[in-house]
Amino acid sequence: MLTARYALLQSSYWGTFCLVISFASVYMLAGGISNAEIGIVLAVAGLLSAVAQPVLAGAAERSRRPLRVWIVVLGLVLAAAAVLLLVPGGSRLVTSLVYGFLIAAVQVVQPLVNAVGMDALNVGRRLNFGLARAAASLAFALIAAVAGRVVEATSETAIPLIMLGVLAVFIASAGTFVVRSDGGSHDGDHHAAASGAVVAARTSGDRARFVLLLAGLTLAMASHNLLNGFMFQLVSFHGAAASAMGVAIMIAALTELPTMGLWNRIVARWTPGLLLVVSGVAFAVKALATYLAPNLLGIYLAQALQFAAFGLLVPASVYYINRLFPPSERVKGQAYMTMTATAGSVVGSLAGGLVLQSAGVPSLLLLGVGFATVGAALTWAGANRA
Template sequence: MLTARYAVVQSSYWSAFCLIVNFASVYLLAHGLSNAQIGVLLAVAGAVATVVQPIVAGIVDRSRVPLRLWLVLGGIVVAALAAALLPQGEGFLTAVTYGLLVALVQVVQPLVNSLGMAAVAQGFRVNFGVARACGSVTFALLSVGAGALIAARSAKAVALLLIVAAAVFVAGSATFILRHPAAPATDYAASSVSRKRAAAEAAGEPAVGHRDPARLSDPPALDRRAWKLFSLLLVGIMLGMTSHTLVNAFLFQIVDFHGGDAGAMGLAAMVAAMVELPTMVFFERLISRWTPGTLLIVGGIGFAVKNLAAYLAPNLAVLYLSQVLQFAGFGLVIPATVYYVNRLFPAALRVRGQAYITMTFSAGSVVGALIGGVVLDAAGVPMLLLVGTVAATVGAVFVWFGADRR
């Protein structure tokens, strides 16, 4: 089943993301970095990713190499960098290596999304929401498992687990092959997919997957007004992701403020990841009833409400409850942006459109990481969460005016 194979790609990707991003503070604090230094490192890595993402997307758009092989290459590099973290090196080299991992995992994200949406655009039955939900389940379980392992052993467990996640990602990406004896491809991977189908026909190989008779229509090019609205939307999403980063990147410090440890941080991350599941599993039903633009507006408001709840939380138990609101923020925005780009952009520009969205996520991560480390050292956790609440609220306003509800 094609959805199951895509779920392996999503699950292994989000496993790597969990280990690299969510446990960044745990790993880097253990290697002697301060909150401000961690913030600068994450910000620089995010800035690098923001610059590199459109370049990589453009190369992939023009490349005759199948997208899955680009993902294989990315997974191999992640594994190599993780292996480089295993020896106890000096702080500077460790920070640089970790920064490269943070940048790379963000650069790969739009390619992972495009892999599934390319199959959908070509008519194959791939349930993006279910596959992405599997990523959330893996993220949740790994958050708890890795947190407990780190608390019991050491931060070196991050690198070991990351090598395993990268190996699964490489295997899942390498085997995500689309074969069917008919119908032309309709997006950037057309040439490579057509060659594979022709080869399959010639060899008499069985078709893999099913085709959906309801193909995606190709929208016209964006006019000036559409670009302006899209820009407003991107600003709003960036501010929402800034607030998200202020909580996620510094979740260990927030949990520590309430008396918790790495295990408690893992549990908090698990709660957030698990509540994303209903949203993602049933996203196709949501998208059949409401447009992606409308769902993005709800997601923008969700970011603001979640951050406000975290700010008001008096103890660890209430902080866990605030994490439940993840379903209405990040859990909704991630799949909604993917479908929004597919509906707004013509097929030839969809990888680039996904890159614009991921660039925005990265930009929000940069701002959040940079501000977060400084605010933490200067004013502490309550001010960090207040800044996040303000950013999310302003972001929700931008999304309201920028999202195309049609």
């Protein structure tokens, strides 16, 4: 039952993430915003989110309020921003500001959603994190496919409308996510002791390697965001439309399902650090396959490599922090890991938008290959594989 409740929370979060991030180009292009300007909006939003994540995580760790309350408040803020997108007559500047805020805010929530699940595990509750995250990937895939077709049949106004519906589920599932330990109501207390975690002593060398790991994952996510953030332009380059973008995103999300559904078995056999290294290599292979794809079918096949890239990265990064960080620093640790995604979005979106505007799609994809290759090397050097 707890896994099902957490799956609903993860699914509604990633459904919102899909609508905000994956459909950003669709919405802003329809509002008259250029590719370069979209890249700037994505980059600035990512930068703000990267700065805000550890700050908010630190505040949440010090707060007496349960994490679920923080999540509910942030969900309401996201809903308010989505409503603003529905106000007619907004200028390009207003659209950019509101949508940029949405992009930043949805990424700030992610470490809290991950941490509330790990809290349940750390007080001894039976929760299958991988299965819950697999359900989220399925929700991501379905929402991407459905939203793509709805937008193509109607207009970009459908995006904030669908967003509000998914956010209603997210807020409700977060508000009711009260975890009971053997001693009674736990209610998302993020200061609970660990259950079976291996907390390593952190020396200056450990910290230096962790910085290398964060840098590697940031570049991997920069490559990932080049593909996801500009997927509409990529499928358009191959002569397709918004529905094809939705299919491409759906394929990637569906291939994550086996990895996340079998996560408990995978992590029992290999350490989270080793799996992060495998993920880094997979990002590089996926970027190269996308660059070499001759047509839309090639893009779809490259998207199927998601199972070893993002499919491994998400649970491995969460378990990596829970394994190696002390309980009092885990929320902040999750924020650092999530920060790699947002910092990657800054690098990928800004560089990608400028390269796309000046040199076109092939150069954009080649840049993604470069980011992912260097990222894989840094991840290998920085990950604690013990």
